[in-house]
Amino acid sequence: MHTFHDFITSFWRESLKTFKIMSRNKMGLFGFIMTLLIILISFIGPLLWPPETSANVAQINKGSSPEHWLGTDFQGQDNLRKIINGGRDIVTIALVTGVLSMLIAVVVGSFSAFIGGRVDSILMEFVNIWLTIPKFPLLAVLATVLALKDVVMLSVLMALLDWPALARQVRSQVLSLKSREYIEAATMLDLGTPRIVFRELLPNMMSFIAISTIFEMTHAIYQQTGLVFLGIVPYSSANWGVMISAAERRGVLFNPQAAWSILAPMAAIVLFQLALVSFARSLDEVFNPRLRTGV
Amino acid sequence: MTTITTSQTTPSTLWSTIQKIRSSYLWRRLAKALFSIWLVATITFFVIRAMPGNAVDILIQELTAQGMSAEDAKNQAAALMNIDLDQPLAGQYLDYLGNTLRGDLGHSYKSAGLSVTDMIVQVLPWTLFSVGLALLITFVVGIALGTIMAYKRDTWIDHLLSNVAATLDAISPYLIGLLAILLLGLTWKLVPIMDMRGAMSPGIKPGFTLEFLTDVFRHVRVLLLVYVLSSIGSWMLQMKSNTVATLGEDYVTVARARGLTDGRILTAYVGRNATLPLFTRLAISVGFVVGGSVLLETLFTYRGIGFLLARSISERDYPVMQGVFLIITISVVFANLLADYVYGWLDPRVHIMGEEN
Numbered sequence: 001m002h003t004f005h006d007f008i009t010s011f012w013r014e015s016l017k018t019f020k021i022m023s024r025n026k027m028g029l030f031g032f033i034m035t036l037l038i039i040l041i042s043f044i045g046p047l048l049w050p051p052e053t054s055a056n057v058a059q060i061n062k063g064s065s066p067e068h069w070l071g072t073d074f075q076g077q078d079n080l081r082k083i084i085n086g087g088r089d090i091v092t093i094a095l096v097t098g099v100l101s102m103l104i105a106v107v108v109g110s111f112s113a114f115i116g117g118r119v120d121s122i123l124m125e126f127v128n129i130w131l132t133i134p135k136f137p138l139l140a141v142l143a144t145v146l147a148l149k150d151v152v153m154l155s156v157l158m159a160l161l162d163w164p165a166l167a168r169q170v171r172s173q174v175l176s177l178k179s180r181e182y183i184e185a186a187t188m189l190d191l192g193t194p195r196i197v198f199r200e201l202l203p204n205m206m207s208f209i210a211i212s213t214i215f216e217m218t219h220a221i222y223q224q225t226g227l228v229f230l231g232i233v234p235y236s237s238a239n240w241g242v243m244i245s246a247a248e249r250r251g252v253l254f255n256p257q258a259a260w261s262i263l264a265p266m267a268a269i270v271l272f273q274l275a276l277v278s279f280a281r282s283l284d285e286v287f288n289p290r291l292r293t294g295v
Numbered sequence: 296m297t298t299i300t301t302s303q304t305t306p307s308t309l310w311s312t313i314q315k316i317r318s319s320y321l322w323r324r325l326a327k328a329l330f331s332i333w334l335v336a337t338i339t340f341f342v343i344r345a346m347p348g349n350a351v352d353i354l355i356q357e358l359t360a361q362g363m364s365a366e367d368a369k370n371q372a373a374a375l376m377n378i379d380l381d382q383p384l385a386g387q388y389l390d391y392l393g394n395t396l397r398g399d400l401g402h403s404y405k406s407a408g409l410s411v412t413d414m415i416v417q418v419l420p421w422t423l424f425s426v427g428l429a430l431l432i433t434f435v436v437g438i439a440l441g442t443i444m445a446y447k448r449d450t451w452i453d454h455l456l457s458n459v460a461a462t463l464d465a466i467s468p469y470l471i472g473l474l475a476i477l478l479l480g481l482t483w484k485l486v487p488i489m490d491m492r493g494a495m496s497p498g499i500k501p502g503f504t505l506e507f508l509t510d511v512f513r514h515v516r517v518l519l520l521v522y523v524l525s526s527i528g529s530w531m532l533q534m535k536s537n538t539v540a541t542l543g544e545d546y547v548t549v550a551r552a553r554g555l556t557d558g559r560i561l562t563a564y565v566g567r568n569a570t571l572p573l574f575t576r577l578a579i580s581v582g583f584v585v586g587g588s589v590l591l592e593t594l595f596t597y598r599g600i601g602f603l604l605a606r607s608i609s610e611r612d613y614p615v616m617q618g619v620f621l622i623i624t625i626s627v628v629f630a631n632l633l634a635d636y637v638y639g640w641l642d643p644r645v646h647i648m649g650e651e652n
Contacts, residue, residue, distance in 0.1 A: 125327075131579070132627065134585050134623055137623050141342070144608050146342075222467035222469070229590055229594075248473070266473060266474070
């Protein structure tokens, strides 16, 4: 327990230091704040501005106006309010898929690296073969046949399909760290595996883990919108992906008046993905001092 | 030493063939490719046939709901999927593998009587053409821009291209496709999106005529643009960092000291070494682009294999879905194999070391 507590405190200290370095990179800071803002709005926003329940026939497919900043959709509902209410699914999918697939990848990848030998080579052979299979068609077929109803189950399926690529990266990270002098010293001092893993290995892989998780998150968002477009994920709840494909199905692409209805949710998704990616890139700079500019 | 003694003690030709295959890079890669195809075929079979609430059961339910007797529905489903439902699962699985090997993928459930193989043969060339061309363009342009970024490091052109590349890289292909339709078709009215549906206009005869080729290009151009835009970002960034790393190598400094021209250093020293690692990414990119084709071909109503997969999914046409998915996987796996062979040919170290790393 002691080592775990140490890990948490050192993690907290590192986070503070990280934030200081990050605030020097404007794009990274923008990404970080934007990500937090989108997550907050997606979870708190619906409580303040609950979704509209009825259609408004007088206000169909209008552009931006003082009452409706982002215009109205094919049902005459306010686009901004729909966007506030449509973020939760997307954020949940991104977080669950990202964290879960990374968790599996860290466990399997470091296990593989530590055990070595035949287990390692069989695992990696499997991963290499898995990587040649096109994931999105596989996901589409599996999601169709399994007929998943809720967001978390879909995220679990995506994580199960996506972890092998991450596991291979984790393995090579662990292998390269394992041969570093400070880890070898810790091993020779016989500090115990938990201490080596939590105090020496994981903190040094934190940047890599965070960045890969974030990229997996953007990937999950992309896959989810794709599944919605193909009509595989049911229209049970409003989310940005559903808004886009509903607008597309209503022929909004050929009606200049209604462009707001498709541009608004697209902007929301792109903004979230861009925020995540620029946050990840700045993390890279934080953890890899050689890349720092203007310091 | 051990290999010599084994081959002496076991003179059987079969054993030496196996040894030869094990030691040959080309054969080992081929064996792996075949294994991944088998893996996918098996996964699809068990997902579609063996899981609770599987596709065959749903198919039978739908057919009975249409007023067929239970027995007839079962026979109909079995005929469509090309399996004998009275056999144990293992037998069905072997039948399925055998049929697939013979190129018999069953019959469509929604488009009555069409064989899945025929449907695929009709659309596959269009996808191979569009995706292949897109990959080629992306690769060449991405490498050129990446090299420029590296050579003009920290100038405005590098900052501009880097930001464009990072942005394009972050946006999913599907959204780029929607944006292309909105901007090119609707706002700027540059291309008639409605007339571009399909892979070619009706009434035009395929052949090496100028009319046919221009028509094909007219239909594919926006799709190509979207493919290129959606994957070029990562190529540019990767090529830039490879080139920057190569420029710092000792042999480049030595080449400069020897007074070689910049052009020669770029082509013979920097370019070759910086491009090499990208060939391994080519394989990953094939899968990514083909995966994106499911969405983009549907968005642009381009009748390729991705379009067929999307349609079979929305119609819940399981025999077609299973067959198309298998063919997509086989194409990607073989594209990977090809990329590996090209890489092995360009970088002989891969052969010698095998795949130990």
